[in-house]
Amino acid sequence: MDAPPSVRARGITKYFGEVVALDSVDLDVAPGQVHGLVGPNGAGKTTLLGLLLGLAVPDRGDLEILGTPVGRALAVPDGVAGFVDGPGLYPSMTAKQNLAALARLRGDRTTSIDDAIDQVGLTDVADDRVRGFSLGMRQRLGLAAALLTKPRLLILDEPSNGLDPAGKKHVYGVLTRLAADGTAVMLSSHRMDDVEALCSEVTILSTGRVAFSGPISKLASEDSELDYRVRTSDPAVARRIARETKGIRLRDQEPDSVELLVISSAVPALDEFVKRLVRDDIAVRELAPVVSPLEAAFIALTEQQETN
Numbered sequence: 001m002d003a004p005p006s007v008r009a010r011g012i013t014k015y016f017g018e019v020v021a022l023d024s025v026d027l028d029v030a031p032g033q034v035h036g037l038v039g040p041n042g043a044g045k046t047t048l049l050g051l052l053l054g055l056a057v058p059d060r061g062d063l064e065i066l067g068t069p070v071g072r073a074l075a076v077p078d079g080v081a082g083f084v085d086g087p088g089l090y091p092s093m094t095a096k097q098n099l100a101a102l103a104r105l106r107g108d109r110t111t112s113i114d115d116a117i118d119q120v121g122l123t124d125v126a127d128d129r130v131r132g133f134s135l136g137m138r139q140r141l142g143l144a145a146a147l148l149t150k151p152r153l154l155i156l157d158e159p160s161n162g163l164d165p166a167g168k169k170h171v172y173g174v175l176t177r178l179a180a181d182g183t184a185v186m187l188s189s190h191r192m193d194d195v196e197a198l199c200s201e202v203t204i205l206s207t208g209r210v211a212f213s214g215p216i217s218k219l220a221s222e223d224s225e226l227d228y229r230v231r232t233s234d235p236a237v238a239r240r241i242a243r244e245t246k247g248i249r250l251r252d253q254e255p256d257s258v259e260l261l262v263i264s265s266a267v268p269a270l271d272e273f274v275k276r277l278v279r280d281d282i283a284v285r286e287l288a289p290v291v292s293p294l295e296a297a298f299i300a301l302t303e304q305q306e307t308n
């Protein structure tokens, strides 16, 4: 039998007094999916992740976690682990002692503490007190604590906060391997590039409402216009060809000699432009969107919601 959806939310609404933090949110997360949650400050991301972790209950709507309906009692649903607003750690204990204490609290005689510490790359500092840990090291230790429970749904609020590029690569490797083994991962981030690198699906929240939820590939259609940076071996001729290609708009007023062109185009016109460059023996040295499709969709969708 197929595994049930890791998250199935329908019409989730959550109030804080007069504030509608979540407004009729629908969400589907499948096992093995890394699902990104993005939105401006105050959009409701932490509130939604908190509901999935059982830290609060919705005022309205139906929420099923790993196939089980969530009731009215506050409790971490079985099979779920993670943290919002940073992991809860004991500063005066070492990394290893923290994990041992958490395991004891759960009545778990786990022997996998060293393995969890190793997975997040903290073996060298396992016996150091957490008080001296950087934000990135705390985030990694929080992830190790979550890994101890072997979750089937992992919830992480801004997991890349404070991580240096190497730390990020390490943590993302852990998350990707977990997902490949069937764990669903739901994470919030303000970094669209991270979400694009890691997530197959994304939910964009704006003032508590879902502006988009689904595969990242569905965000930008072939017909959506994006701005692209273009660097070629002959900028003057490339500018002329850009002016002559239907559907391409030059976005800058620079002289012909300036190496970098910025054009606006949908995919079919961009294809035509590149073909013409190649026919004229011009090498394309760089061609990339100025902002990623996710970032462009994020800005457009949230601006649209804010004017409604």
Ligand SMILES: Nc1ncnc2c1ncn2[C@@H]1O[C@H](COP(=O)(O)OP(=O)(O)OP(=O)(O)O)[C@@H](O)[C@H]1O
Pocket (backbone or CB within 6 Å): 016, 019, 020, 021, 039, 040, 041, 042, 043, 044, 045, 046, 047, 048
């Ligand atoms: N405990 C609370 N009491 C009162 N209002 C709250 C509480 N928690 C959240 N809110 C309000 O609910 C809304 C959603 O907040 P939430 O923290 O979920 O947003 P967010 O998307 O995580 O924001 P950020 O990106 O800044 O972390 C905001 O208007 C916030 O002020």
